[in-house]
Amino acid sequence: MAASLQGWSQPAEAFENVIIHTADGEVVDGGTIVWRDGIIRSVGPEEEVTIPFDAYVRDGGDSLHVYPGFIDGMALWGSPDTDGPGGTPDEPGNPGYKRAGIQPQRYPSEHLKANDQALEKAAEMGFTTAALGLKGQMLPGQVDLFFIRGKQTPDNLLEEGVGVLAQFKEAKGPAYPSTTMGLMAQFRQLFYDAEALHRQQEYFASVSSSYPAPQKEKELEALYPVMKQKQPFFFVADSKENIERVLWLQDELGFDMVLVSGKEAYTKAQELRRREIPVLAGIDLPEKPDWMSTDDDGKDEKDRDTQPAEVTEEMQHFRERQQQAYKERINNINTLRESGVRVGYSSNGFNTSAIRKNLLILKEESGMNESQLLNILTQSTADILGYGQRLGDLEEGRLANFTVFDNPFTEEKAKGLFSVSNGEVTELDSESSN
């Protein structure tokens, strides 16, 4: 439980006889973790940790695994769905900010749907913190950091506006901008307009009379912190070309940014490192082509029958290229890491239930070990969100965010049993955690 404002001290809590995994891959068997007021007070081998007299203690029976709470750097959990097609504006070329998908002033904290199943599911999968964004078009809103606690999540806001979400999504239906090049122009124009409005407001404030009052434009005002590099864009882009387009905009408009999703970010790894742009990478991996599947992949004979009897020379060439393309995509995160790019994790709409399966694929096929994967899901994402000292690991002084699993988290059968977020314990319903 977080620190009480009423002035009395909350009792401590502890898990003992648990296997503790830290973000750097260290494993402590027979460990103990103690927290009070939402802060980890002590963690380590049982002989080094003193459990306070008032602590409520749970026994892990030497078989439960405690991991730092996973952090999703940009998730859409709890976001209301976007409105329908939006109808036809009077003038498709002047649809107004909202209709165009320009709503950077919206805060998830004001729109979150508490009953979204994804918030429950996320806790079961080990997530205790997430930066949440809203579904929408080019500028759907701010990104707010929450402790993830199922239905209570909306009441557990940690920080509003850790970034402003941006993406190459055209306005729906007949409205400007309807193309990628239109989006590029619109991003620029918004910055030009925001700059002019900001200046007019400053001039207005600097005199007592004889100056026209500036219009109130909350959409533009919401971009000021990005313009002044006080708040980063969380820019979603996947293809090599779209990442290049974002970099063109960055050169011109001079914003700080975090790249979100970045399926082909590996193609720009050196450039991202040079610009010190961190990547909150997705793990929405490509399906393996049938011909690459081995017997172990559980493909049944029926699938195999669809394979051509003869592999022609040209087909073989195609397969070689395809295998290379598949490997490049699977190795995305690893390539970025090895190039010196800071990499965290973002689901950005990816189905929470499929996370473990894809983490397993990464472990088996991309040459990343369990502790490297864990680091991306925890400390590295915390660093990118500016919470590297408070979240992302199990050590004294950090916020008490962790999950207790019955097996190592990368095992398919692993189930979350307890989720601790900001010190609050939620006993997870093991029935639904499959």
Next chain:
Amino acid sequence: MKKIVLLFFALLLSPAGYAQEKGSVLISGGTLITITDGNKENTDLLIEDGVITEIGRDLSAPDGVETIDASGKYVMPGIVDAHSHIAAVDVNEWTHPVTAEVTMEESIDPNDINMYWALAGGVTSIHLMHGSANVIGGQNETLKLRYGGDMDELRFEGAPRTIKFALGENPTRVHGQRFNVQPRTRMGVEQIVRDHFDAAFDYQRNRREYLEAREAYEEGARGEAPVPVAKNARMEVLVDILEGDIRVHCHSYRADEIMMLMRVFDDYGIENYTFQHANEAFKVAPELRKNGAYTSVFSDWWAYKFEVYYSTAFNASILNANGVINSINSDSGELIRHLNHEAAKTVHYGGTSKQDALRMITINPAMQLGIDDKVGSIEEGKHGDIAIWSGHPLSIYSMAEATFVDGKKYFDRDKDADDMRLEVNPEEDFEHAGRRWYEEHGRRGGTCLRGAEVRFNEQGMHFRHQTR
């Protein structure tokens, strides 16, 4: 079919090797169609580091430079297509009658296999155009077909800026008839152009005055704070047109609207412009000549909408005979593969000379794009953008055998089966990869109204827009 299938898939070289590299090659013993200096039989052509350095006989290749024997073959400048929509992500930001702020520079699809097919037709440069759904559409981008390179590597460095205008049925139907937004008529089209040019003048003055006042205020030379005039991306481009920094390429068909736009441009002092399509341009050829206007037409493509019924296969020849600098373009992912045939039609129908016919797909489009100092003819000092043809390029039996950009080979018919620059999707099966382009684009792929299609049905024409 086997050949086509090979062409689609069997492409095996790392894309990394293609970038904006320049190559050196000696092409010996061919018949050089220089375009600007007649044909030269049994002549060698040396390209070094991407530039034509020597034309003559018995040239020897410098150390390490490959020699290609072209004896019995024709060597001509790479074809320049002044109107193309291949290698585009989107073509039409159709939503407003004026979208000068958008640019095809930011809408390049470097993975489009159409570039490879165009190279196989001897094409080395294209004018990637915005669509024709709005009166003043987006800016265009001139590309070199360095297929396998990324967006930046495809750009034609030093090519002047150009922009798309469109008259007639497309903008009136999309805006006036579908959304009740001006223009609904051809008169409205003219007024949109005039109103926006006038607005651009106002903007230019207001913005300049504001910037001057701001500077004075911040330096203490002025007491009163100015009211900001925001930079306007659309108006900035319109101002650049008025200043003569951007060439206009205008989609047009009817003679009356061609005359209209020339009058408007005369009023506003705009001088460098090309009428695209211009099916009725032959009716006003002397007027076009007098105004120094260029035309870029189809050889014989018409009747796909009402305003395109009054057309003739003599259009290009009449324009040419009247001294109008005319080019033959494709506006199509299919026609671009045989622009040599399209040019040959002017010889067949209108009796145009073979040399002039070839000019219409080389130096003339290069002039219209402002790149004629770099490409469009075989001259020392120009870029090594050339194609080797099995026979005379105007013959129906001839094929481009190899195509070079900056002296580097980007198409080789002999090595077609080993070429593998085609983007491969990890999730796509072999069969589908071959059908992909046609399934995504159908026969209409790469045309002017892509993304804002006007379709015929029993009730007449209907506008239909696509969003992704």
